[in-house]
Amino acid sequence: MTSAAAPKKDPWDLPDVSGLTVGVLGGTGDQGRGLAYRLARAGQKVIVGSRAAERARRAAEELGHGVEGADNAQCAQRSDVVIVAVPWDGHRKTLEGLREELAGKLVVDCVNPLGFDKKGAYALKPEEGSAAEQAAALLPDARVTAAFHHLSATLLSDPGVESIDTDVMVLGEVRADCETVQALAARIPGMRGVFAGRLRNAHQVESLVANLISVNRRYRAHAGVRLTDV
Amino acid sequence: MTSAAAPKKDPWDLPDVSGLTVGVLGGTGDQGRGLAYRLARAGQKVIVGSRAAERARRAAEELGHGVEGADNAQCAQRSDVVIVAVPWDGHRKTLEGLREELAGKLVVDCVNPLGFDKKGAYALKPEEGSAAEQAAALLPDARVTAAFHHLSATLLSDPGVESIDTDVMVLGEVRADCETVQALAARIPGMRGVFAGRLRNAHQVESLVANLISVNRRYRAHAGVRLTDV
Numbered sequence: 266m267t268s269a270a271a272p273k274k275d276p277w278d279l280p281d282v283s284g285l286t287v288g289v290l291g292g293t294g295d296q297g298r299g300l301a302y303r304l305a306r307a308g309q310k311v312i313v314g315s316r317a318a319e320r321a322r323r324a325a326e327e328l329g330h331g332v333e334g335a336d337n338a339q340c341a342q343r344s345d346v347v348i349v350a351v352p353w354d355g356h357r358k359t360l361e362g363l364r365e366e367l368a369g370k371l372v373v374d375c376v377n378p379l380g381f382d383k384k385g386a387y388a389l390k391p392e393e394g395s396a397a398e399q400a401a402a403l404l405p406d407a408r409v410t411a412a413f414h415h416l417s418a419t420l421l422s423d424p425g426v427e428s429i430d431t432d433v434m435v436l437g438e439v440r441a442d443c444e445t446v447q448a449l450a451a452r453i454p455g456m457r458g459v460f461a462g463r464l465r466n467a468h469q470v471e472s473l474v475a476n477l478i479s480v481n482r483r484y485r486a487h488a489g490v491r492l493t494d495v
Numbered sequence: 496m497t498s499a500a501a502p503k504k505d506p507w508d509l510p511d512v513s514g515l516t517v518g519v520l521g522g523t524g525d526q527g528r529g530l531a532y533r534l535a536r537a538g539q540k541v542i543v544g545s546r547a548a549e550r551a552r553r554a555a556e557e558l559g560h561g562v563e564g565a566d567n568a569q570c571a572q573r574s575d576v577v578i579v580a581v582p583w584d585g586h587r588k589t590l591e592g593l594r595e596e597l598a599g600k601l602v603v604d605c606v607n608p609l610g611f612d613k614k615g616a617y618a619l620k621p622e623e624g625s626a627a628e629q630a631a632a633l634l635p636d637a638r639v640t641a642a643f644h645h646l647s648a649t650l651l652s653d654p655g656v657e658s659i660d661t662d663v664m665v666l667g668e669v670r671a672d673c674e675t676v677q678a679l680a681a682r683i684p685g686m687r688g689v690f691a692g693r694l695r696n697a698h699q700v701e702s703l704v705a706n707l708i709s710v711n712r713r714y715r716a717h718a719g720v721r722l723t724d725v
Contacts, residue, residue, distance in 0.1 A: 469706065
């Protein structure tokens with residue numbers, strides 16, 4: 266008798282995410298604006314969130330492509346997928362204040378906890394292990410993933426840049442959630458979303474940005490990461 | 496009056512390293528053998544080291560390309576550049592025993608401190624911060640760098656593989672030392688050596704191997720890392 270095992274699922278067979286609304290908390294910061302711009306330009310419905318609704322609305326207007334602005338709570342409530350792009354020092358407080366709004370949502374943490382001194386950037390280690398694990402601890406009813414750490418805000422925001430040559434490492438505990446985020450990354454020309462492990466391995470992905478900052482200084486580049494042989 | 500600042504040094508202007516002898520501590524393990532093989536095949540003089548000289552000599556014979564074998568102490572003494580490719584659990588003890596032999600040498604740590612359980616691989620955090628920083632603490636008279644973390648031993652050791660499509664992130668405190676290691680990486684077809692920061696940012700580079708292991712499982716790949724826009 267031969268084995269009746271199901272054929273292994275193709276890891277590139279990703280869901281259609283074109284109908285999802287994506288919220289970006291911290292959508293008025295450099296990283297958040299850049300991500301919002303790229304996703305909206307790719308046809309995604311995007312809502313940028315900020316503490317002040319008025320600031321979010323102004324940012325949305327500048328971004329165009331149908332982007333809307335709202336305060337963080339409204340942004341979270343109205344979105345299916347919520348990207349967390351706030352500064353690290355506002356991370357805990359922002360998420361604590363949105364526990365109810367984020368219940369049941371697919372949360373994508375892209376925050377890089379870094380310190381800076383005269384020798385450059387260095388990794389900060391959150392007590393939960395990583396920013397993503399802190400989000401998971403603060404949001405027990407949300408589905409937390411981590412992604413979009415290594416993108417250059419400069420490239421994201423430059424309308425003249427058609428394609429961004431980089432992979433997005435996606436981390437999480439639930440395969441379907443990771444695949445949704447991978448599909449979202451893949452909507453942006455030049456990007457792939459690549460599954461890269463569980464949340465307990467998020468710290469090094471977040472911290473690698475310190476190294477990319479060194480690379481950028483030495484080579485005057487906007488370095489990204491591509492995984493080879495994948 | 497115009498500025499008289501010297502023109503910025505081209506970061507790709509790297510030294511000629513073809514005359515250097517490279518030792519590989521742990522040169523009978525998978526990673527060490529693979530690196531020794533690639534460097535020797537590229538024309539570098541290589542000595543593989545092992546606790547037992549006889550085992551090192553057998554490995555050297557199998558590797559060919561003029562590779563020699565010696566015990567770790569001889570390997571260190573006879574080499575200009577010494578790659579540390581021992582298992583993490585032997586890292587401290589091996590280096591403590593070679594303090595004199597490694598004095599003045601350019602040491603390249605490529606050890607990835609990882610733990611494994613049924614959920615896969617995860618990062619271990621050495622008390623010194625990283626394997627490379629542990630090496631620097633144990634070897635105050637050596638010039639410690641970190642590099643060669645993300646290479647697939649399978650690809651390195653496969654004689655049918657002509658070129659390995661990956662970048663080698665090189666970390667260290669002294670520019671000239673990093674450049675020597677970068678030049679060494681660049682001798683292997685397909686590889687570039689890219690400066691990627693100080694030793695205090697080595698932990699995330701070492702730990703990223705846990706993520707690459709997840710990538711390899713999901714995509715049945717031998718994943719490497721390429722830095723884009725550099």
